Amino acid sequence: MTTQLYLITPPRIDAQFAETLVEVLATGDVAALQIRLKDHTPEQIRQLAPPLIAIAQQHGVAAILNDDAALASELGCDGVHLGQGDGSVKDARALLGKDRTIGVTCHDSRHLAMLAGEAGADYVAFGAFFPTTTKDVSHQADIDLIKWWVEVFELPCVAIGGITVENAGPLVEARADFIAVSAGVWQHPDGPVAAVAAFKALCAAG
Numbered sequence: 001m002t003t004q005l006y007l008i009t010p011p012r013i014d015a016q017f018a019e020t021l022v023e024v025l026a027t028g029d030v031a032a033l034q035i036r037l038k039d040h041t042p043e044q045i046r047q048l049a050p051p052l053i054a055i056a057q058q059h060g061v062a063a064i065l066n067d068d069a070a071l072a073s074e075l076g077c078d079g080v081h082l083g084q085g086d087g088s089v090k091d092a093r094a095l096l097g098k099d100r101t102i103g104v105t106c107h108d109s110r111h112l113a114m115l116a117g118e119a120g121a122d123y124v125a126f127g128a129f130f131p132t133t134t135k136d137v138s139h140q141a142d143i144d145l146i147k148w149w150v151e152v153f154e155l156p157c158v159a160i161g162g163i164t165v166e167n168a169g170p171l172v173e174a175r176a177d178f179i180a181v182s183a184g185v186w187q188h189p190d191g192p193v194a195a196v197a198a199f200k201a202l203c204a205a206g
Contacts, residue, residue: 001177002203002204002206003171003172003176003177003178003179003203003206004178004179004203005029005030005031005178005179005181005196005199005200006030006031006032006034006158006179007024007030007032007033007061007180007181007182007185007196008033008034008160008180008181008182009021009033009034009035009036009037009052009182010182010183010186011036011037011040012037012038012039012040013037013048017052021052021055021056022059023193024185024193024196025056025059025061026059027196027197027200028060029196029197029199030059030061030196031061031062031178032061032062032063032064032101032178033052033056033061034064034065034081034180035049035053035063035064035065035066035077036066036067036182037049037066038066042068042071045071046071046075049065049075049077050075050076053076053077056078057078062078062079062101063077063078063079064077064078064079064080065079065080065081066080066081066083067080067081067082067083068080068086069082069086069087069092069096070095072095072096072100073095073096078100079096079100079103079122080092080096080100080101080102080103081102081103081104081105082102082104082105083105084104084105084106084112088119089102089104089116089119089120089121090119090120093120101122102120102121102122103121103122103123103124103158104116104119104121104123104124104125105125105127105160106124106125106126107126107127107139107141108126108127108139108140108141108142108145110145110148112124113126113157117153117155122155123156123157123158123177123178124149124155124156124157125158125160125180126141126145126146126149126157126158126159126160127139127141127161127162127180128141128162129141129143129159129160129161129162129167129171130161130162130163130164130167131162132162132182132183133162133183141159143170143171143174146159146171146174146175147174147175150174150175150176156177156178157176157177157178158176158177158180159171159174159178159180160179160180161180162183162184163179163180163181163184164181164183165184165188165195165198165199165202168181168184168199168202169206172202172205172206173206175206179199179203181195181199185199
């Protein structure tokens with residue numbers, strides 16, 4: 001399977017972000033959008049997220065909310081992404097039902113990933129692979145982890161953390177199912193639409 005782009009919102013957005021998101025998702029080259037508004041309060045997220053969810057779903061892109069399964073259910077998201085401290089897969093599944101996606105951050109741990117798979121997660125996320133400005137990183141994952149996972153398990157894996165067009169090649173070669181990108185798209189010098197096109201070309205070549 002060709003590696004696909006899993007796009008993460010910037011931690012803080014403004015009113016114009018929705019317009020930019022439409023342009024980016026209209027390319028048809030994004031598989032999922034994680035709504036990760038870390039610099040906003042839950043009340044602000046309730047206001048900001050619905051238009052983003054609608055835009056994603058209109059473009060056939062899965063809208064995944066970060067951290068909060070209850071809020072993901074309330075807002076009608078397609079799924080939730082859970083950090084290690086954000087509750088269990090079992091509880092999230094009870095809230096979201098069997099048809100919505102649950103992903104789990106597993107850092108650099110094979111053990112955590114296997115536990116997530118056994119608990120019924122729909123994907124596991126490994127990282128950070130590179131230095132990142134969008135979150136504090138205490139775990140450094142190795143590309144060999146991706147190679148091992150895709151060889152042994154069918155459950156999809158997402159590579160995350162500091163990924164740019166310039167450094168993503170080895171992750172694509174390792175056959176990561178998804179590469180999760182935030183600043184590497186939104187802060188690309190040629191703009192986010194050009195960044196998505198560059199990632200598409202990179203994934204196709206891999």
